[in-house]
Amino acid sequence: MKNFILLFIFIFSIQSYSQSNPEKELGVWYMYNGTHKLSDNFSLKTMAHFRFFEVGDDLQQFITRLGVNYKINKNLSVTVGHAFLNTDGTYEQLGGDAYENRTYEDVNAKHNISKLNLAHRLRAEQRFFEANTGHFLRYQLGLSYPINEKWSTYLYDEVFMDFDGENFNQNWLGAGFKYKLSKTLKLQLGYMKITDANDRSFDRIQLGVALNH
Numbered sequence: 001m002k003n004f005i006l007l008f009i010f011i012f013s014i015q016s017y018s019q020s021n022p023e024k025e026l027g028v029w030y031m032y033n034g035t036h037k038l039s040d041n042f043s044l045k046t047m048a049h050f051r052f053f054e055v056g057d058d059l060q061q062f063i064t065r066l067g068v069n070y071k072i073n074k075n076l077s078v079t080v081g082h083a084f085l086n087t088d089g090t091y092e093q094l095g096g097d098a099y100e101n102r103t104y105e106d107v108n109a110k111h112n113i114s115k116l117n118l119a120h121r122l123r124a125e126q127r128f129f130e131a132n133t134g135h136f137l138r139y140q141l142g143l144s145y146p147i148n149e150k151w152s153t154y155l156y157d158e159v160f161m162d163f164d165g166e167n168f169n170q171n172w173l174g175a176g177f178k179y180k181l182s183k184t185l186k187l188q189l190g191y192m193k194i195t196d197a198n199d200r201s202f203d204r205i206q207l208g209v210a211l212n213h
Helices: 002-012
Strands: 026-037 042-052 056-075 074-090 099-112 116-129 133-148 151-162 166-178 187-194 201-212
Touching: 056 099, 133 166, 166 201
Parallel strands: 026 201
Antiparallel strands: 026 042, 042 056, 056 074, 074 099, 099 116, 116 133, 133 151, 151 166, 166 187, 187 201
């Protein structure tokens, strides 16, 4: 736990320099993810993310999700839900807010190879913003490996396909560590590289709390 706190303090001690190009900034995502069991087969999925262009400054996007998950068996489940987003794409400027609603459907599968845990998620998203609609298809492959009873490490890659423009929209590649505070609460510290169809890339630190009960 001490190592996690030291890493956390180090991130907040980073000095951010004014840049006109957000690609040159180290951004940060503050994340909450929750799973709330309703019965043996049903659970609620909750999420709230605050995503910044820089460490602690210039909010790029706020996103919240609420979904209902149905467990088909121990390795397979499906989720349907709704997301709301408030996005400001105008870096270092006021205004530019865009509001968006999404519906989404997930198919989740998991399995193990020895101690290595593999998770697959196929997500379809329907996007509604202003007078337009859009459609995403996303696939994520996640790997996690326990270091000991408290610590684990993870690696994931997620590809976004856009049916209304270029087929490839963006890719998220991330890795990091998780620390188990209790049976229901985990902390997360990670790094993610975002690349998009315009050959832009963005570096993001991820600081998260996960609640599972």
